[in-house]
Amino acid sequence: MTKLTxxxxxxxxxxxxLNFENAYRFDTNEERQLLIESWMxxxxxxxxxxxxxxxxxxxxxAKYAPRFGDIMEEIQILINSNVKNDAxxxxxxxxxxxxxxxxxxxxxxxxxxxxxxxxxxSIYNNLSDELKLYFVNLPSLIEFSELTKEELPFxxxxxxxxxxxxRKHLDAKNKSSKFLKSLEQKGLxxxxxxxxxxx
Numbered sequence: 001m002t003k004l005t006x007x008x009x010x011x012x013x014x015x016x017x018l019n020f021e022n023a024y025r026f027d028t029n030e031e032r033q034l035l036i037e038s039w040m041x042x043x044x045x046x047x048x049x050x051x052x053x054x055x056x057x058x059x060x061x062a063k064y065a066p067r068f069g070d071i072m073e074e075i076q077i078l079i080n081s082n083v084k085n086d087a088x089x090x091x092x093x094x095x096x097x098x099x100x101x102x103x104x105x106x107x108x109x110x111x112x113x114x115x116x117x118x119x120x121x122s123i124y125n126n127l128s129d130e131l132k133l134y135f136v137n138l139p140s141l142i143e144f145s146e147l148t149k150e151e152l153p154f155x156x157x158x159x160x161x162x163x164x165x166x167r168k169h170l171d172a173k174n175k176s177s178k179f180l181k182s183l184e185q186k187g188l189x190x191x192x193x194x195x196x197x198x199x
Contacts (some may be wrong), residue, residue: 001047008048009039012055016065023065042068043075045181050078086163089130090156093144096123100145133166134159 013035016023026032043051054074058066084092100123106116124138135141147155 001049004040004044004046004048004051006036006040008051009036009043012039012051015055015059019059020062020065039068043071046075050075053078084128084130086160089128089163090159092128093131093135097145097147099123100141104142104145129170130163130166133170134162 013024013032024035026035046054051071054071055066057074057077058070062070100120103116103120103123106112107120120138120142124132124135124141127135127141135144144155
């Protein structure tokens with residue numbers, strides 16, 4: 001993926017101007033540069049390839065000149081197109097449940113422990129981010145694999161009840177991570193004022 005540049009942003013603005021004659025009017029170069037910087041602040045954290053498609057998609061649907069929100073909506077659609085829904089995540093974990101159970105039995109034998117621990121960790125590390133939040137560690141995943149047929153419906157209810165909360169948490173975490181990265185790219189640092197130190 002390619003990093004978005006101000007030159008790319010200038011092309012997007014020009015494209016919008018070509019398609020909507022009253023989209024942007026600049027009296028000075030400073031105004032034009034300020035608009036480019038505003039776009040960069042909002043879209044600079046996303047790869048050029050995603051922004052290219054998002055701008056084109058927004059243009060193809062627009063009756064009026066696309067705004068930041070229109071393009072951001074397209075970006076979110078593109079980013080989330082590969083995100084699994086809750087039912088798909090449940091199916092994913094059910095697919096590996098019995099393999100996890102079988103492998104975890106070998107952890108009771110010292111001669112097999114290292115081999116099967118590594119295999120289990122590999123499975124855990126390849127889980128979706130949402131599932132890693134639900135199963136906070138490998139022991140939690142192993143515990144899930146040991147659930148009986150009678151216990152599974154209760155676990156399924158808990159899973160579907162908690163997954164929207166975990167998604168919000170993951171989304172907030174990703175947004176704050178992107179924000180901190182964008183600050184870092186601009187050479188800025190976030191200063192946290194600890195009130196306890198001031199007392």
